[in-house]
Amino acid sequence: MGKIIGILTSGGDTPGSNAAIRAFGKAALSCYDMNIIGFRDGFRGLMENNFIRLDNKSLSGILTLGGTILGTSREKPFRMMVDGHEQDMTDRIEKNYRLNKLDALVCIGGNGTQKNAYHLAQRGLNVVTLPKTIDNDVAKTDMTFGFDTAMSIATEAIDRLHSTASSHQRIIVVEIMGHKAGWLALSAGIAGGADVILIPEIPYDTGKISESILERKKQGKSFSIIAIAEGAISRDFKEIYSKLQQKIDASTDESSREKLKTERNELDVLKASNTIRLANRLQELTGLETRVTILGHLQRGGTPSSADRLLATRMGTACAKFISKEEYGVMVALQKNSIVAVPLEKIVGKTRKVPDDHQWIKSARRLGTCFGD
Numbered sequence: 001m002g003k004i005i006g007i008l009t010s011g012g013d014t015p016g017s018n019a020a021i022r023a024f025g026k027a028a029l030s031c032y033d034m035n036i037i038g039f040r041d042g043f044r045g046l047m048e049n050n051f052i053r054l055d056n057k058s059l060s061g062i063l064t065l066g067g068t069i070l071g072t073s074r075e076k077p078f079r080m081m082v083d084g085h086e087q088d089m090t091d092r093i094e095k096n097y098r099l100n101k102l103d104a105l106v107c108i109g110g111n112g113t114q115k116n117a118y119h120l121a122q123r124g125l126n127v128v129t130l131p132k133t134i135d136n137d138v139a140k141t142d143m144t145f146g147f148d149t150a151m152s153i154a155t156e157a158i159d160r161l162h163s164t165a166s167s168h169q170r171i172i173v174v175e176i177m178g179h180k181a182g183w184l185a186l187s188a189g190i191a192g193g194a195d196v197i198l199i200p201e202i203p204y205d206t207g208k209i210s211e212s213i214l215e216r217k218k219q220g221k222s223f224s225i226i227a228i229a230e231g232a233i234s235r236d237f238k239e240i241y242s243k244l245q246q247k248i249d250a251s252t253d254e255s256s257r258e259k260l261k262t263e264r265n266e267l268d269v270l271k272a273s274n275t276i277r278l279a280n281r282l283q284e285l286t287g288l289e290t291r292v293t294i295l296g297h298l299q300r301g302g303t304p305s306s307a308d309r310l311l312a313t314r315m316g317t318a319c320a321k322f323i324s325k326e327e328y329g330v331m332v333a334l335q336k337n338s339i340v341a342v343p344l345e346k347i348v349g350k351t352r353k354v355p356d357d358h359q360w361i362k363s364a365r366r367l368g369t370c371f372g373d
């Protein structure tokens with residue numbers, strides 16, 4: 001009898017997830033005679049032993065579907081809400097893995113999922129992961145699936161905002177997803193011709209942004225588009241945040257540490273409305289009417305692009321091959337256009353950020369794009 005493999009999707013849903021499930025499933029069934037069970041709603045399904053059998057019929061017709069047929073959640077095996085409080089459910093998960101006689105578990109997700117999968121690998125489960133996130137910020141892979149679709153959606157939004165910004169001679173600030181890394185705002189900003197691009201990796205100076213907008217106005221361009229990543233912060237904010245973090249790290253007394261952490265949480269809440277505060281300030285500084293568009297979850301919805309379907313298919317089928325060779329504890333990655341297996345310990349705890357000297361940044365700077373620095 002062939003191997004029995006469990007599969008789940010975890011973290012934020014991403015276009016291309018179904019293409020990956022289909023690719024893995026079809027290759028596993030037809031090339032390696034494996035049996036596949038799909039756990040529902042991420043690691044919760046494995047904890048509750050809630051699964052469906054995946055066969056050729058259920059894997060058909062899902063290539064172009066957005067979301068994930070398995071459902072997803074951001075639940076962590078070691079901190080799961082059960083009976084009203086957070087509990088470590090790793091033992092139960094391990095028990096269900098053994099109960100179903102699984103030979104391996106495929107986990108599809110972003111950085112959080114890589115961490116959770118690694119946790120299970122350390123407990124002796126055979127795990128293989130696939131990198132899916134619109135943020136494109138998983139270490140050791142040149143691309144994650146979902147990114148290309150989200151980039152196209154954000155680019156189209158910027159295209160559409162151009163005509164309305166120009167007609168009304170306004171500044172439009174468009175917020176694009178990406179808390180820790182600015183790949184999406186940067187790529188869509190360049191592809192959509194944004195005049196200002198703000199990403200978490202380059203803290204901005206509001207004065208510099210306003211100067212660049214006024215300079216455009218002098219040149220007869222009385223509208224501007226600003227593409228801002230949701231995690232972009234000003235230099236001032238960064239300074240306050242870093243100082244607070246240093247204090248937390250240095251604090252030895254439990255109660256003052258808790259107080260400082262509360263302060264940090266308050267700052268995080270403030271950070272969530274950064275884009276709106278920036279827009280208000282730019283209106284004051286430039287005298288130009290300013291509007292905000294927050295793209296939010298639109299970027300994760302709908303049909304995956306052809307590039308994402310292709311990448312998810314390459315990764316999904318390679319995953320079946322790695323499992324057939326019992327190569328476990330790895331993530332399937334794209335490196336220099338080849339699909340490779342990377343040990344999970346090289347990935348976990350790292351976020352792939354945009355380097356300052358990245359080609360995309362250099363190109364945009366040559367065009368005169370302002371990064372607020």
Ligand code: F6P
Nearest residue numbers: 012110133134135177178179300
């Ligand atoms: O990790 C993907 C992502 O879409 C981020 O870009 C965004 O910050 C976050 O998820 C939003 O999470 P949620 O869907 O839980 O609101």
